[in-house]
Amino acid sequence: MSMFERIKAVLNKYLTKDSVTDEHGKYLKKMRLRKISINTLQILILAALIIGWQLAAKYKIVDPFITSYPSQIIKTIYEMSLNGELFKHIWVTVYETLIGFLLGATGGLVIASILWWSDYLSQIFEPFIIVLNALPKMALGPVLIIWLGNGTIAIIGMALLISIIVTIVMVYNGFKETDQNKIKLLRTLGADKFQIFKKVVLPDNLPTIFGALKVNIGLSLVGTIVGEFLVSEAGLGYLIVYGGQVFKLDLVMTSVIILSVLAGLLYYLVAWLEKKIINWEE
Amino acid sequence: MSMFERIKAVLNKYLTKDSVTDEHGKYLKKMRLRKISINTLQILILAALIIGWQLAAKYKIVDPFITSYPSQIIKTIYEMSLNGELFKHIWVTVYETLIGFLLGATGGLVIASILWWSDYLSQIFEPFIIVLNALPKMALGPVLIIWLGNGTIAIIGMALLISIIVTIVMVYNGFKETDQNKIKLLRTLGADKFQIFKKVVLPDNLPTIFGALKVNIGLSLVGTIVGEFLVSEAGLGYLIVYGGQVFKLDLVMTSVIILSVLAGLLYYLVAWLEKKIINWEE
Amino acid sequence: ATEVRLNEVVHSIFYTPQYVALHKGFFKQEGLKVELSTAWGGDKAATALMSDHADIALIGPEPSIYIYQRGADNHPINFAQLTQKAGSFLLAREPMPDFMLEDLRGKKVIGNRPGGAPEMVMEYVLRHNGIEPFEDVQINTSLDFSANAPAFKNGLGDFVQLFEPKASKLEKMGAGYVVASFGELGGKVPYTAYMACKDYIADNPEVIQKFTNAVYRAQKWTYDHSAKEIAEVIKPSFSELEDDILVKVVKRYKGQNTWAHNPILSKSELDYWQDIIMEADELDKKVDYEVIVDTKFAEEAVKNTE
Amino acid sequence: MNKIQFKEVGMKYHTVAEETEALKDLSFSVEENEFVSLVGPSGCGKTTALSLVSGLLSPTSGQVTIDGKRVKGIDEKVGYMLQEDYLFPWRTILDNILIGLEVKDELTAKSRQKARQLLADYGLEGFADYYPTQLSGGMRQRVALARTLIFEPEILLLDEPFSALDYHTKLTLEDEVAQILRNKEKTVVLVTHDIAEAVAMSDRVLVFTERPGSIKEEYKIDLAISGDFSTFKAREAEEFRYYFNSIWEELDVYV
Amino acid sequence: MNKIQFKEVGMKYHTVAEETEALKDLSFSVEENEFVSLVGPSGCGKTTALSLVSGLLSPTSGQVTIDGKRVKGIDEKVGYMLQEDYLFPWRTILDNILIGLEVKDELTAKSRQKARQLLADYGLEGFADYYPTQLSGGMRQRVALARTLIFEPEILLLDEPFSALDYHTKLTLEDEVAQILRNKEKTVVLVTHDIAEAVAMSDRVLVFTERPGSIKEEYKIDLAISGDFSTFKAREAEEFRYYFNSIWEELDVYV
Ligand SMILES: Nc1ncnc2c1ncn2[C@@H]1O[C@H](COP(=O)(O)OP(=O)(O)OP(=O)(O)O)[C@@H](O)[C@H]1O
Ligand SMILES: Nc1ncnc2c1ncn2[C@@H]1O[C@H](COP(=O)(O)OP(=O)(O)OP(=O)(O)O)[C@@H](O)[C@H]1O
């Protein structure tokens, strides 16, 4: 058997692994080759973006001074990791985001519950909530600083403000649309309103709640960054402002990239929690 | 009949208007009294907020200079209306928002359609879209300005950036989840892929598309304001920044309030359009 | 007319001669159509320049220093100076007619964001008057430019560093009193100047010349007229501002000789400016005057107009 | 003795736009241990009638009594089973059955034991710790039955309990439920659209008029069945066709 | 003559996790103008068999032929009706019926006229410009039938077309459809879980085995009916019970 044939055989074996019949093997091979081609293309696109960026900067097609470039960003990350600066700034942002998120999630849930509880209250506050929801909250930034002072509290306040209304609206709509027959079932069993809430409305809406939390965590991060733009001594938002001030655009780009990664990680944290908690779905 | 009784009779007649039976009349009366009490409370709350704000400012419980106060805001609106300034700034913001919205809606729809069309493409780009979606886009503001300059284009770009990804994700998910049986039905009738798209996927997802547009219009406004914060010569975002620069917080507060009204109006514009177009729903 | 995209760092009375040039038609008379936009930040204005979204920017020279130092090829070159003094003031909560910098010892001052010109100037001035920033005096550098006046009004800090018209407004409200001017304390610095990228200047020398001519005419006009007259001319650019504040602010800036009398940016001034930045730890090595300053147009303008 | 009695019951629903008279002058009674079916056109007020028995609603006029006492609020004696099973996916089968006891705060080792026994009785032994999604439609509806019967209600209300099941499952479950209830001696009111089901399972079938619902016709079902009762045998009985066709014509709905 | 023929047809579905053999060695034929029902346990491949006839899928082994020719892609001769009506709410009733012609670009004044005629035939005159939400379930399913029959397909595939309807509507529609199809002389394959429906409507009932599906048993239905055919009469025929019970036992599914 030639070398080439042997490689082909090994490859074939790998591609048809776990197949139950020959036909299934063919199918698996096709699907796996497709998957491989997709992953390869993804990596190629990513590599093309990174290398393209690097080369464009090197040959001054884009101004490397303004756009920075990958190797420089990696260098910046490396240097800032060494002296612990990077970790400090990331931690500040994560910390503020998580507090804003937790407050927004808890507050949103509590308020949505109250609105569900009292139809009267919910009807009274509906127009106010619609307006608050539509309001571009970051316009309130300067006002918020005045009310909440010039520190972490103002930043967390911004994160909270941006995230809580969405939570209220999403969760309350979910609560309101709980299947009436499920509630009827509990009523026929003699449940009171609180039991209905605890045993049906809340668990039934866990997917909705997690949907809201996934939006919420992203908005909390946005709020934190906006807050840090306005007032801060540390955090990724601070790095972006400072980097801009002194034209360390490497720092700005590095922060933006770390921020994107952070946004993804925080999202997956909530998604992971959801999987842990909603474990009965197929 | 005494005066009092006559008033009572008129009131009663009004409250039971359109009733079909006496019992229905009682029900209507109850519901209308409830509705009246809700509206009254809403107006009272609004009035309490406004008057409380005014009084708190007057008696310096809050700093009138920092928080401004209702009569001052009305005065500002009046003065700025007279010289046409107000209308100019509102128009600039509306204009930029609408352009960003239209581009985001069209672009999002086209991209979602392409992703629906090619499963292969959609699988390749999925991780990139997830990352873009999670990204706190306003952090990119400074970078965006580098690419798009410091004018209207950068502002519209910001609005577009913030709104398009959400549109893509929402619309694509809707397309993907089109009832397979509806598609099967069209296939049995001999339809090709384009016909399936035009005759089922697109109309079936109009509610989803409008759902996305409702989110989109709000985000476009946020994007426009953020853009105007970063770079502008006019618009409500400019007024907020400028008001902050020259320590004219009346201007900031006035702009914030106009902004919330504007946000509400734009939302209802899309909701109204939806009602016009999706006229077959009960 | 040739179109020129001009980007100003902020929209401020501090740059009065520029608005004079605009409203008195000096640019127009030179055959230039100036499109003014506001960047709200020196970094953003310089970025606009670098990314070819503006032809000329009005900023402090420090971005041009940073940019050159960080290795950009087509870096900005300062060709006309507009202000020659720092524009910020120190305010206290009470009038302090006998204020001395020593009074800051142990107190809290609201400053500005690190790396920016106002903060660097304040730190330099304090240090050279025997007060070590962050040791002898607490400085809060966490606030955005838009937030420091409200924060002070709301009770934060004992002193605040502000630009006009905020200083005058606080005074009018009785919430703050100017006790010192960094313009006076800091001496002559090229606080703001017009700059354009190297390539643009090389390609459009006549535009730069015309622009500089107009600026110089405006500087002279401003020098020759009273605060009230100036205020009237620039009013369209500050329509939201009360008239009395506008006049007061113009008077204050004029009074401390804020605006350069001609657009020539001297070597000694730049040297001094670089000292300030170096002390703030944002610059390792001075940049050559000839590299980032070109006085040819300014000199020509002065010569032409005489 | 009359277990349930409707005396000239009227029920009106109100919305802002209109008044809907669901029931009018509805009078009928159900004897102890009787199995009565209600059939009638869609929207004629059958579900409304069940809600009145269970105490979920109160009549606008007339009276509904259980054991001679007027119904006020949810009655402990009544078990209610809906069209779909509404098992909660986040609870195991056992916990689904126990939800009613949990609500009443009567969860004991004994009641758990009873729940397991019921599961075993219904051929669901070993499924106690499964989740609802892991069960077939028929198994799920049997769990719903256990959830209702664990209280040992004297009265059982069934609102189209088999209509969401596929045909096989439906026929089989009808038979099973009929057997279970016959053995337990319960008073049962079944609402159904399926005339064959009504005839096969009941002692009596009440045909409702169009809305506002009242009794249009009443059929005492008497099928000659040899040996043990089963709904399959019932369907084959001589008289089955007769009842079916009479009721069908009585309903005479144009679809 | 054989209109449809399955010759040792095998069909396998693949997913990454497993292979599902839906059909194996399935052989049967349907004669011209014959009405054949397929019954069998859930998941035994009935829908798959219909998809093979319609050309939506191709078999992994064996052959499916129509008029002796192998099926390749969607066949114009075949009309397919699904369990739910899938009327598009954004189209009027008339436009729903015309969607197939629209797809084929055959929209003419004549075809419009024909659509209106079909509506009239099915008792839906005057509903042409209504929207689907304004119609009852039974009316909607009749519109779906019109949408399928407007092409005058030679073969009609029905996949549980009545199972989403309520009992009354279902019985009535069964009869109506049986009448319509008998008059039109079509070859029909009906998939159903309802044995009574299969027996009452068909010339022949094929009982499928568990998955992988193949023919387990075949019943030629021969009911003694006097006068015009109707499914109601069919249900009352002597032999009906016999067929019903035999097929029921043949299926013998535990639910
Ligand atoms: N909460 C309610 N508010 C207003 N109208 C109602 C309400 N509940 C029921 N109705 C109306 O009352 C009438 C009777 O309803 P009900 O549900 O009792 O009928 P049903 O016989 O059970 O119908 P189906 O056979 O469709 O289940 C219907 O016209 C229905 O629309
Ligand atoms: N696209 C598919 N991919 C994978 N498996 C499939 C697919 N379609 C059907 N199957 C499987 O093939 C088998 C037969 O499916 P089919 O739908 O033909 O059964 P059926 O007899 O119509 O069932 P039912 O009575 O529930 O409608 C089932 O096990 C089903 O899960």
Ligand SMILES: O=C([O-])O
């Ligand atoms: O940087 C300046 O404020 O000019």
Ligand SMILES: [Mg+2]
């Ligand atoms: Mg009902």
Ligand SMILES: [Mg+2]
């Ligand atoms: Mg099927």
